Amino acid sequence: MVLEVQQLSRSFRTAEGVVRALEDATFIVPDGVIAGLLGPNGSGKTTLMRLVMRILPMEKGEILFDGRPIRDLDRRNIGYMPEERGLYPKATIYEQLRYLLRLKGFSAEVVQREIQTWGEKLGILSYIHRPAKTLSKGMQQKAQLMLALAGNPRFLLLDEPFSGLDPINAQGVEQLLRSLRGPGRLILLSTHRLEQVDDLCDYIVLIHRGRILLTGHTAKLKRQYWDQRYFIETEVPVASLRWPEGASWQAISSHSAEVVLSRALSSQTFLQGILSQTAVRVFYEKLPTVKEIFLRAVQSITV
Amino acid sequence: MRTVAIVFWREITVRLKNWRFWIGTLSFPLLIFLVVALPALVARFSQERLLQVLVVGDLPLPTEMGAFRFIPVSQTAIDSLKGLLQADDDLVLLILPPSPVESEICTLYTAFSLSSEKMENLKAILTEAFRAYRQEALKVTSDAILKVLTPPQLQVYKISAEGATRYSAGLATAVGIFIGIALFILLMGAGYQILASVLEEKSNRLVEYMLLAAEPGHILQGKILSGLALSVFQVVVWGATLAFGGGVTVSSTLAEDTHQSQRLMEAIHGQVYTVPWGWVVVFLISGLLLYTFLYAAAGATSDSVTELSPLSQALQWPLLLSVIVLPTLATSGEGPVLTVLSYFPLTSPIYMPVRLIASEVSGWEAVVSLGILVLTLAGAYRFAAKIYQHGLLLYGQKLSWKAIWQILRD
Numbered sequence: 135m136v137l138e139v140q141q142l143s144r145s146f147r148t149a150e151g152v153v154r155a156l157e158d159a160t161f162i163v164p165d166g167v168i169a170g171l172l173g174p175n176g177s178g179k180t181t182l183m184r185l186v187m188r189i190l191p192m193e194k195g196e197i198l199f200d201g202r203p204i205r206d207l208d209r210r211n212i213g214y215m216p217e218e219r220g221l222y223p224k225a226t227i228y229e230q231l232r233y234l235l236r237l238k239g240f241s242a243e244v245v246q247r248e249i250q251t252w253g254e255k256l257g258i259l260s261y262i263h264r265p266a267k268t269l270s271k272g273m274q275q276k277a278q279l280m281l282a283l284a285g286n287p288r289f290l291l292l293d294e295p296f297s298g299l300d301p302i303n304a305q306g307v308e309q310l311l312r313s314l315r316g317p318g319r320l321i322l323l324s325t326h327r328l329e330q331v332d333d334l335c336d337y338i339v340l341i342h343r344g345r346i347l348l349t350g351h352t353a354k355l356k357r358q359y360w361d362q363r364y365f366i367e368t369e370v371p372v373a374s375l376r377w378p379e380g381a382s383w384q385a386i387s388s389h390s391a392e393v394v395l396s397r398a399l400s401s402q403t404f405l406q407g408i409l410s411q412t413a414v415r416v417f418y419e420k421l422p423t424v425k426e427i428f429l430r431a432v433q434s435i436t437v
Numbered sequence: 438m439r440t441v442a443i444v445f446w447r448e449i450t451v452r453l454k455n456w457r458f459w460i461g462t463l464s465f466p467l468l469i470f471l472v473v474a475l476p477a478l479v480a481r482f483s484q485e486r487l488l489q490v491l492v493v494g495d496l497p498l499p500t501e502m503g504a505f506r507f508i509p510v511s512q513t514a515i516d517s518l519k520g521l522l523q524a525d526d527d528l529v530l531l532i533l534p535p536s537p538v539e540s541e542i543c544t545l546y547t548a549f550s551l552s553s554e555k556m557e558n559l560k561a562i563l564t565e566a567f568r569a570y571r572q573e574a575l576k577v578t579s580d581a582i583l584k585v586l587t588p589p590q591l592q593v594y595k596i597s598a599e600g601a602t603r604y605s606a607g608l609a610t611a612v613g614i615f616i617g618i619a620l621f622i623l624l625m626g627a628g629y630q631i632l633a634s635v636l637e638e639k640s641n642r643l644v645e646y647m648l649l650a651a652e653p654g655h656i657l658q659g660k661i662l663s664g665l666a667l668s669v670f671q672v673v674v675w676g677a678t679l680a681f682g683g684g685v686t687v688s689s690t691l692a693e694d695t696h697q698s699q700r701l702m703e704a705i706h707g708q709v710y711t712v713p714w715g716w717v718v719v720f721l722i723s724g725l726l727l728y729t730f731l732y733a734a735a736g737a738t739s740d741s742v743t744e745l746s747p748l749s750q751a752l753q754w755p756l757l758l759s760v761i762v763l764p765t766l767a768t769s770g771e772g773p774v775l776t777v778l779s780y781f782p783l784t785s786p787i788y789m790p791v792r793l794i795a796s797e798v799s800g801w802e803a804v805v806s807l808g809i810l811v812l813t814l815a816g817a818y819r820f821a822a823k824i825y826q827h828g829l830l831l832y833g834q835k836l837s838w839k840a841i842w843q844i845l846r847d
Contacts, residue, residue: 147843189648214649216642223641225451233447234643237440238650281646 135200135288135320137163137186142195144181154344155181159195161339161349166317170335170352171324172428178344179324183291186322187214199289210239213287215278217294217324223267227258227277230266235284248284255310256280271298279307283314290314292323296330308334328425338424340431347431356421359430362395367416368408378407392420440651444659445666452630452667462671465622466678486527488555491518494533496566503558507531522548537570616717617760617787620724623671627664627725628732634660635736635825653826661729668725672718716803717790723810724786728752730817734824738841755783763787780806782813 142159145152156178163169173179184190186197188204197204222230228249235245253259256276266274275298282290295311296304311321311334322339325331331338331352338355340348348355367390368375377383380399383391395404401419408414422430452458491510492498498507510518510530518530529547534540543563551559638644647656731752759778779788779802789806792798827844 184645187649189645209650212649214646216645220642220646222637222643233443234646234650236443237647
């Protein structure tokens with residue numbers, strides 16, 4: 135299952151004039167990955183998600199799934215979880231799951247089966263006959279996740295899936311998403327908690343001011359954005375060392391530092407220079423986090 | 438169709454579980470009773486001026502009875518008496534049929550509007566007089582008993598400088614107020630329910646899931662149809678309550694004895710049968726649909742119940758004003774204002790039935806008014822669907838008039 139977005143543009147006419155929310159957005163997300171859609175507020179993430187979900191009509195461009203237009207994809211194959219509480223406060227979880235899943239086109243039997251299956255997996259089966267407003271935000275979030283996961287959709291869109299969850303529940307959801315990752319399914323999530331994307335997403339799409347800044351496998355991008363930064367821990371205090379020319383360092387603690395090597399200085403030469411002065415306890419490449427890539431990419435276009 | 442049905446049933450069950458729906462359903466007959474019975478009760482216990490009824494015809498009537506003084510006059514004086522009516526607001530002219538056995542059509546000329554209660558009392562006196570006359574004339578054989586029991590028909594003509602036109606303001610006002618209040622309460626129920634439901638889904642961001650699951654037009658149709666179905670249910674409950682319970686209550690409240698109560702009941706039923714209920718129902722349902730479409734659009738333009746957009750507030754005014762000015766307009770008779778209001782789509786559901794009951798309005802006028810209303814309905818649906826689809830996804834803001842205009846232009 136491959137998602138292809140080609141030259142997608144969308145503008146809105148407002149009282150202040152025409153606002154271009156998305157401009158020539160083009161990217162591909164390969165099959166079987168968990169992709170993170172990242173961007174600052176107002177960057178066009180929500181517009182992109184709504185266009186993909188077909189709740190906004192397209193203006194220009196194309197969205198393809200496995201080479202076929204998005205409109206050909208059965209609604210039941212798209213699972214979606216919005217960012218904020220998306221439940222009727224007075225209705226029980228069971229009532230609204232039944233209603234919304236029936237609305238999506240599932241038969242009564244399938245709905246019953248899916249509620250049972252996902253209710254058990256997510257541990258909310260004993261709460262489903264209670265009104266949503268009496269449940270914690272975490273429980274409500276799980277109910278929404280049930281809505282998204284019911285029917286085992288091939289394409290999952292999750293908007294801030296970890297917001298409102300305590301660390302234990304967040305870890306549970308993360309594990310669940312990892313278990314769902316695999317061929318034939320694509321998971322696209324947007325989150326501002328970039329440390330989670332670092333751990334979870336193996337593909338990222340960076341969007342800024344309606345334009346796609348960066349897309350690619352997280353590992354490849356980390357390598358691409360790596361600035362020859364290393365972590366080093368030594369026997370003697372780092373302040374007492376003579377640092378080879380071309381190495382700029384910053385102390386992390388008395389015995390450890392982060393060092394960036396110039397292109398002229400190889401890691402081998404650097405390490406030899408240090409080893410001639412002291413024993414090295416730890417030395418490894420320090421790849422940039424997704425957050426650092428995000429900030430550098432945004433800075434590169436704003437400077 | 439499946440989606441429409443799912444939304445329809447969800448909205449129906451939610452509304453039936455809501456106590457506000459049942460309060461609205463059960464309180465309306467009480468409200469109508471108060472509107473109808475209170476003025477009559479006040480009138481009954483207040484000193485009324487005697488109405489001089491100039492009578493042309495041979496039916497023996499009492500010289501004075503209740504609020505009426507009957508004065509026999511000659512047939513030849515009719516034209517000059519019509520002129521006299523305009524100068525005196527306590528004077529009416531009653532022309533009885535030449536043969537009270539053969540015909541029961543009586544004609545009443547008046548320069549002012551008589552209250553419903555006065556009309557009913559006059560009819561009751563005439564019914565008694567006809568009954569007594571026919572019983573005497575026909576000697577009450579089994580063949581004649583039906584004729585004896587046939588009540589008289591009172592046709593009212595309003596005298597003005599332009600001449601005499603047939604008019605029945607009392608009943609028209611009552612039905613007009615019924616439609617106006619019914620529309621208002623139905624909208625407070627159905628319209629508000631749709632509005633609240635749209636707002637709830639919007640403020641909780643359920644709309645995003647719903648729009649993924651179904652077409653916005655289908656969701657809107659399901660909501661509107663459920664509102665309409667429950668409104669029809671309410672109207673049936675109200676109609677039944679008023680027809681069976683209300684008449685009895687009103688007549689027993691107003692009548693001084695059992696005999697008078699029975700006569701009043703006959704009179705009330707007699708009037709109910711003269712109302713063109715087909716037109717009333719068609720205009721009521723069309724009006725309800727029109728306002729419901731607009732309410733759904735209004736719901737989509739707002740972000741919370743407390744911050745309803747200018748559109749939803751503006752919608753209440755035509756209905757409120759219609760009910761407030763209705764008694765004045767209806768009693769002042771046919772005129773340009775009444776005519777314009779009976780064609781204007783936001784007020785025609787109230788004012789065309791009023792004109793149909795009050796005066797001799799041609800059928801084509803009702804058809805044209807309904808045609809305009811139906812065309813407006815189609816336009817309102819397109820408008821509502823467009824606003825609904827665009828407004829639903831605009832969180833945390835309400836649409837300004839300018840933004841609404843921009844959406845419609847897109």
